[in-house]
Amino acid sequence: MPIDWEQLRIEQPALGPIPVILRDAARIRVFKKGQLLYRRGQLPEAMLCVLSGEIRLVRHAPGGAEIVLQRSRSGFVAEASLDAQTYHCDVVAATDGRLLLFPRFAFQAALENEPVFNRAWINLLAREVRRLRAKGELLSLNSAAARILHYVEAEGSDGAIILNQTRKSWAAELGLTHEVLYRTLRQLRERGGITIEGERITLCAPRVPYDPDHPGEKDQSGWDPLPQMPGGGGASPAGGIDGPDQPRRPGRREQSGG
Amino acid sequence: MPIDWEQLRIEQPALGPIPVILRDAARIRVFKKGQLLYRRGQLPEAMLCVLSGEIRLVRHAPGGAEIVLQRSRSGFVAEASLDAQTYHCDVVAATDGRLLLFPRFAFQAALENEPVFNRAWINLLAREVRRLRAKGELLSLNSAAARILHYVEAEGSDGAIILNQTRKSWAAELGLTHEVLYRTLRQLRERGGITIEGERITLCAPRVPYDPDHPGEKDQSGWDPLPQMPGGGGASPAGGIDGPDQPRRPGRREQSGG
DNA sequence: GGTGGCATATGATTCAAATCACACGCTGGG
DNA sequence: CCCAGCGTGTGATTTGAATCATATGCCACC
Structure with missing residues (x-):
């Protein structure tokens, strides 16, 4: 052949x-x-x-x-x-x-x-080493939001990415269920952490809204639009040889034979 | 120098x-x-x-x-x-x-x-590619028990491993907290799924106990000593390009800036 | 001997993702 | 046109790991 x-x-x-x-x-x-x-x-x-x-x-x-x-x-x-x-x-x-x-x-x-x-x-x-190392870092992150952020920043350019796959397969790539991906994207969008235009997802800098009616007041919503990323203090993702700052959370449902 | x-x-x-x-x-x-x-x-x-x-x-x-x-x-x-x-x-x-x-x-x-x-x-x-790929597979597993099993089988020989690190650092490597590592090890041990002799951990085949006092009866505990491993049906670990059989569970505590 | 730091280990509680359930839209095939 | 399959998306509930809290042991240092 x-x-x-x-x-x-x-x-x-x-x-x-x-x-x-x-x-x-x-x-x-x-x-x-x-x-x-x-x-x-x-x-x-x-x-x-x-x-x-x-x-x-x-x-x-x-x-x-x-x-x-x-x-x-x-x-x-x-x-x-x-x-x-x-x-x-x-x-x-x-x-x-x-x-x-x-x-x-x-x-x-x-x-x-x-x-x-x-x-x-x-x-x-x-x-391939580079790709796999980045993937390991992503999979070691604990929250859906942090994973989304990591992915867009790591795989995209200038804080933006044009997805070339379904939301379902993207969820799989992030190690998430599609349900939590949709939810988290919605939350991030509503909080102004990202913008979504079709297949393009862009990270946004946190806004400190200036309300001309109330100068001097800051946004007191108590929530940053983008999650704080862990690891700044020395976290070692799974595979590290010392203690974790933020160990990974594996799933649930042991799928016992019972 | x-x-x-x-x-x-x-x-x-x-x-x-x-x-x-x-x-x-x-x-x-x-x-x-x-x-x-x-x-x-x-x-x-x-x-x-x-x-x-x-x-x-x-x-x-x-x-x-x-x-x-x-x-x-x-x-x-x-x-x-x-x-x-x-x-x-x-x-x-x-x-x-x-x-x-x-x-x-x-x-x-x-x-x-x-x-x-x-x-x-x-x-x-x-x-390094080989190591990182195996690590990605492990991090894509949902349960602590499955990760332990994966690690011992993948890193050890003949279903056994001699650990050369503290339990704490091992937990980190598995992407787990040390608490859940200890618990899961204990559960696995109690169920006969593994044996622990100091730093040596050995996987055991599931037992079907034969009780000579009650021939014909099977173990009804409803729980295999070792967890069933996911993925047999075609799961693609995080990074796959199609739907997940068992997507990954990231952590909790978004560490919001609130 | 006393103290601090860290590992080992356990129990209680919290938490966000997984799971379950469902709706709606789109597409391809009969 | 109808139906099946799959993607997109949402709500409710369950789940097991993370977190919090604590105890004990070991070791190094003063």
């Missing part, structure tokens, strides 16, 4: 720097939901890039509970297996989909022989 | 592969709490490795709220600035401490001229 690299490059810009020699070695693999693609302990033979569907790296706890270590619906996954002797977990298909496989030896050779590709790979990894 | 590389290598194994030419170019910079080390928009001139203290990458929202994008108490930070034209945020010292600086041009040269270092850097980034 020939691979339409022009189309792939459009769907996944990260594939742009893949050199010709690696393209020629690549293969597409179709997978079905539930399929075990690679077993823990197995020698990795390919680098994996998800084209469609979802791939997960999982381990099984005693009793069979499934621990998801990574998941991807698009882009590379299990990057660390480039030089690993074995997979440290199972590679499982969570849905139907397609994988782009690069033989590992060819990937390694390309990193050695193609300086442009080498640098591009380093950049891709470094940017 | 000469740099004791033997000592550094012990403290930070990641510095092991740094080639001599880079070592010779490295400098130690002492920083004070509150110091602005690099300003957003500035051209990055060095790669940064935190030796002590804490460094943060921050942006400021309208109104002055500080958005933490990354933080590090040990190891590299702002890796993506290797090829960036500008810093996309401020680099700030959250505490007193020390930074190891590698001139960017020297770092780039070493990546080009030292194949062993090049490969080591790629590995370091890939492993």
